[in-house]
Amino acid sequence: MNIRAPYDERSTLYEGDEIEMAKLGKIKMLHNNQFRCLDRAALLSENVDKEYCTKDADTMSRWRLCSVTEVEEVKLIVRTLPIWLSLIPFSISTAQLHSVFIKQASTLDRKLGTIEIPPASVAVFLTLTMVLFVPIYDRIIVPLIRRRTGNERGITLLQRMGVGIFIAVIGMVTAALVERKRRNLAGGRPQSKQVDMSVFWLLPQYSIFGLAQSFTSIGRLEFFYEQVPxxxxxxxxAMYLTSVGVGNFLSSALITIINRTTEPRWIGRNLNTSHLDYFYWLLAALCFLELGIFLWLSFWYRYKPVPRIHDLQTE
Structure with a gap:
């Protein structure tokens, strides 16, 4: 195809018919200079005549010419993929909340008066933290930050997720320190005997991860929902759910690899003779590395361009 280059986007990019796009449920999108190689799909060439550009959208071949909006929709998907990948380590860390953390709780003193708390029930600390913090964040913290930033959300979605990843690093460090204390008290005893340490020692790490999920998990859902076409x-x-699912899958794979390559095992049948704290330190380092990559991607990322209300009214 004979493409004229260099080109002026406004004069040589095919915009498409707005009425036909409306019939297909599409909204006109502004052109973005990122991923300019994809703009070739919307470039008018010497082989594309004016009659072809006036064809009905249903009969027009997308293999020959696409509108700017269609190209920008592809760019949106391409831009979100690195963010999707960078959030998987966070999902690996949060997968421990309902697996290794619970196994850790099973070794502790779970008595509350005459009631013995089931190990899996300690995850309620996570839920309670989110239930209490999210309204405080939306009603108090966001309005305060909004006054300084002018952003309707207080901070951007990427900033919100970044804060959550940083908190997750703190959560894993806390879990490692608590596990070291638990292991020292256990003294290598059989796991059938409870350690003289209250299960409420796990409250800090669950609460910290509750804060982390309030930022990253909610921000991730909103981000993928808004930034796709x-x-x-x-x-x-689906991108949100798959990032969580892939994280859970890789968590199982990581535990399997660690148990096959470490001696004594970091996550053995008897946690009292294992080194679960080493595993937590590894996850803390992984989240810290993720934070660095995520920050770099955040500076690179460009949010979905949306026409201003004034421009829409003028058209």
Whole structure:
């Protein structure tokens, strides 16, 4: 195809017919200079005549010419993929909340008066933290930050997720310190005997991860829902769910690899003779590395361009 280059986007990029796009449930998107190689799909060439550009959208071949909006929709998906990948280590860390953390709780004193708390029930600390913090964040913290930043959300979605990843690092460090104390008290005893240490020692790490999920998990859901094309909202939700699912899968794979390569095992049948704290330190380092990569991607990322209300009214 004969493409004229260099080109002026406004004069040589095919914008498409707004009425036909509306019939397909699409909204006109502004051109973005990122991933300019994809703009070739919307470039008018010497082989594309004016009659072809006026064809009905249903009969037009997308293999020959696409509109700017269609190209920008592809760019949106491409831009979100690195963010999707960078959030997987966070999902690996949060997968421990309902697996290794619970196994850790099973070795502790879970008595509350005459009641013995089931190990899996300690995860309620996570839920309670989120239930209490999210309204405080939305009603108090966001308005205060909004006054300084002018952002309707207080901070951007990427900033919100970054804060959550940083908190997750603190959560894993806390879990490692608590586990070291628990292991020292256990003294290598059989796991069938409870350690003389209250299960409420796990409250800090669960609460910290509750804060982390209030930032990153909620921000991640909103990010993928908003940053994909308007007619592909379900894809955004799927990207959120798959990032969580892949994290859980890789968590199992990581534990298997660690148990096969460490001696004594970091996560053995008897936690009292294992080194679970080493595993937590590894996850803390992984989250810290993730934070650095995520910050770099955040500076690189460009949010979905949306026409201003004034421009829409003028058109």
């Amino acid at each position: 308007n007619n592909l909202r379900s894809l955004g939700t």
